[in-house]
Amino acid sequence: MEVKVDIPFEKLLSIVQQLPEPEKERLKTALERKQASPKSKSRLTEFLLNGPVFSSEQIKLIEENRNTINQWRTKPS
Numbered sequence: 907m908e909v910k911v912d913i914p915f916e917k918l919l920s921i922v923q924q925l926p927e928p929e930k931e932r933l934k935t936a937l938e939r940k941q942a943s944p945k946s947k948s949r950l951t952e953f954l955l956n957g958p959v960f961s962s963e964q965i966k967l968i969e970e971n972r973n974t975i976n977q978w979r980t981k982p983s
Contacts, residue, residue, distance in 0.1 A: 913921075922933065947955070960968070 922930065925933065
């Protein structure tokens with residue numbers, strides 16, 4: 907069952923401020939958990955974002971090798 911209530915923000919804020927401290931913490935935890943779940947990343951996304959990256963030296967070496975291969979391919983036989 908779902909009930910929707912239209913409460914102005916200021917009214918809601920005053921209600922939350924009147925809560926006892928343990929209830930405020932419980933509300934804060936629930937809101938943080940709710941916000942984190944839609945933004946959670948898949949394991950593959952996390953793996954790719956945290957995976958290894960090339961250093962500048964490695965990129966330079968790859969570019970040099972690519973240029974060498976391109977020159978070799980364009981030389982007349």
